[in-house]
Amino acid sequence: MDNVEFWDSNRKIIRSQAGGARIGEGTAYSRGYSVLEELVGEISYFQMLVLNVTGNLVSRRLGEWIEATFLCMSWPDSRIWCNQVGAFGGTTKASPVSSVTAGILASDSKLYGPGTVRGATHFITSALRRVNEGQTLEEVIYSHSRKPGAQPTIPGYARPIAYGDERIEAMEKVRKKLRLDCGPHLELAFKVQEFLLDKHGESMNLAGYIMAFLSDQGMTAEQIYRIYALCVNNGIHACYAEAYDNPPESFLPLRCEDIEYTGHAPRPVPDK
Amino acid sequence: MATEKTRNPQTRLRGERFADKITTRLWQEIPSPGNPYIARSSRCHGYQLSELIEKRSYADVVFLLFKGELPTAKQSRLLESLMIGLINPGPRHPATRSAISAAVSKTHPEHLLPIALSVLSGAHLGAAEVSQAMRFISKNMGVPPGDAAKRLLRTEEKAGQGDWHIAPGFGSRFGGEDLLTADLAEALCRHADEEGPLLWARAFVECLPPCSMGWLPTGLAAAVFCDLGFSHRSGPGLFQLISAPGLLAHGLEFANKPITSVPFIDNDHYVMNMKRRPRSG
Numbered sequence: 233m234d235n236v237e238f239w240d241s242n243r244k245i246i247r248s249q250a251g252g253a254r255i256g257e258g259t260a261y262s263r264g265y266s267v268l269e270e271l272v273g274e275i276s277y278f279q280m281l282v283l284n285v286t287g288n289l290v291s292r293r294l295g296e297w298i299e300a301t302f303l304c305m306s307w308p309d310s311r312i313w314c315n316q317v318g319a320f321g322g323t324t325k326a327s328p329v330s331s332v333t334a335g336i337l338a339s340d341s342k343l344y345g346p347g348t349v350r351g352a353t354h355f356i357t358s359a360l361r362r363v364n365e366g367q368t369l370e371e372v373i374y375s376h377s378r379k380p381g382a383q384p385t386i387p388g389y390a391r392p393i394a395y396g397d398e399r400i401e402a403m404e405k406v407r408k409k410l411r412l413d414c415g416p417h418l419e420l421a422f423k424v425q426e427f428l429l430d431k432h433g434e435s436m437n438l439a440g441y442i443m444a445f446l447s448d449q450g451m452t453a454e455q456i457y458r459i460y461a462l463c464v465n466n467g468i469h470a471c472y473a474e475a476y477d478n479p480p481e482s483f484l485p486l487r488c489e490d491i492e493y494t495g496h497a498p499r500p501v502p503d504k
Numbered sequence: 505m506a507t508e509k510t511r512n513p514q515t516r517l518r519g520e521r522f523a524d525k526i527t528t529r530l531w532q533e534i535p536s537p538g539n540p541y542i543a544r545s546s547r548c549h550g551y552q553l554s555e556l557i558e559k560r561s562y563a564d565v566v567f568l569l570f571k572g573e574l575p576t577a578k579q580s581r582l583l584e585s586l587m588i589g590l591i592n593p594g595p596r597h598p599a600t601r602s603a604i605s606a607a608v609s610k611t612h613p614e615h616l617l618p619i620a621l622s623v624l625s626g627a628h629l630g631a632a633e634v635s636q637a638m639r640f641i642s643k644n645m646g647v648p649p650g651d652a653a654k655r656l657l658r659t660e661e662k663a664g665q666g667d668w669h670i671a672p673g674f675g676s677r678f679g680g681e682d683l684l685t686a687d688l689a690e691a692l693c694r695h696a697d698e699e700g701p702l703l704w705a706r707a708f709v710e711c712l713p714p715c716s717m718g719w720l721p722t723g724l725a726a727a728v729f730c731d732l733g734f735s736h737r738s739g740p741g742l743f744q745l746i747s748a749p750g751l752l753a754h755g756l757e758f759a760n761k762p763i764t765s766v767p768f769i770d771n772d773h774y775v776m777n778m779k780r781r782p783r784s785g
Binding site for chain 1: 511512513514515516517518520525526527528529530531532533534535540541542543547549550551552555556558559560564572574577612614615618622665666678679680715716767769771773774775776777778779780781783784
């Protein structure tokens with residue numbers, strides 16, 4: 233008989249440090265707080281999100297800063313890949329939940345969206361550690377080059393289609409308005425940007441900025457990934473709604489000739 | 505301004521050249537003369553779909569779609585056997601249970617499969633593990649399987665409680681060997697390429713500690729996909745595709761049943777062990 237004690241100890245029972253409801257008794261808890269008596273009407277949705285993910289009840293100011301970053305990723309432009317997925321759901325009359333969920337799943341990407349969180353956070357936290365251990369910024373940066381001296385590929389820097397990221401300036405205004413400090417990770421993130429701008433014309437993107445700031449707030453890569461899982465949902469909602477409200481399949485329809493076939497010439501199917 | 509010491513780089517287009525249209529090598533739609541949006545016929549890698557329907561199996565056409573050529577008889581048999589063998593992750597798999605939970609709570613039936621497949625995407629017995637296992641097999645194929653197993657047993661350490669996958673796709677299931685997958689692997693190995701990835705993986709499994717470790721469904725799928733020459737990127741989706749019928753069938757079994765037809769953990773067995781931390785940030 234295999235040792236199944238560990239699985240037996242979890243059978244037919246749930247133990248939770250996150251919280252839960254006393255169903256039928258009218259009470260619910262999150263991380264030790266009574267949801268209805270202490271949180272509803274007292275804290276923001278984003279404070280609650282961070283609380284549920286990390287177990288920490290952060291300040292309203294930090295919750296507002298995180299909310300502002302979500303706004304920065306809420307562009308209702310159906311050319312953006314995840315938004316386009318939502319619009320395709322709308323044009324085929326899929327449900328809003330299905331379409332927005334599909335769009336969010338599309339944003340779990342190596343190129344943009346929450347899928348970039350782990351890489352960007354690992355870069356800035358390891359870069360700060362290495363600089364504090366005595367490596368030069370140049371050494372740290374070029375350790376991300378495929379060949380010595382070649383343009384490095386650094387998560388959190390560069391962006392699809394455009395150079396620069398205007399959202400960082402907007403978020404810096406928010407940070408200062410909310411009197412939130414610029415910590416060592418964010419300081420270093422800007423220094424990396426200065427170096428890359430001088431040498432390669434590349435700059436930090438919003439993900440790199442957010443990860444650096446939240447690393448200064450003591451959050452881990454996994455925690456940030458979880459908090460930002462839905463970060464693009466707002467723009468997808470808009471693109472879904474607009475496509476849904478128009479006639480079906482009228483969003484970017486394609487003629488047969490709009491797809492260029494480059495494959496095998498016609499051939500008979502061989503008998504088995 | 506960002507900080508006093510930094511510039512705000514100007515945003516501008518990179519000026520990349522995007523394709524004028526989508527191109528595909530795998531599917532050709534021939535428009536009808538009267539309406540350019542309506543396809544009159546379609547071909548898969550050059551074969552008329554209507555002719556494939558007449559002459560080939562579903563597994564053959566799946567192989568054709570992903571590989572560009574029809575399979576040999578041996579390849580066809582191997583893929584079809586895998587598709588039957590892994591058609592259902594079983595009612596205890598978390599992906600299946602997510603379909604059941606959704607169905608019994610009256611989720612729209614069209615959502616059941618996407619829900620279950622999302623849960624079947626993970627790095628533990630899910631699609632992500634298939635990709636990792638394919639990479640593991642490809643990377644180690646040049647190494648004698650015994651040496652690869654010895655190295656892993658020497659260098660890898662079990663992390664925490666629960667099962668130990670000594671390599672992606674290989675290890676313990678509930679503390680023991682997954683016997684059903686072991687039996688399925690034996691059956692599939694009869695259709696394998698000599699000296700190919702599937703037989704290498706079998707030899708690797710034979711070098712793992714007996715009775716406590718062995719094949720996992722993800723490792724078996726990965727070995728077969730490698731044997732058939734599928735790319736690492738196609739592995740996760742193919743695994744989901746193959747598992748989809750069982751997930752959906754289990755969900756549908758509960759779609760019309762009352763919410764009381766599956767267990768619900770009562771308050772006495774939902775134990776909250778919360779530590780309230782001071783406010784931060």
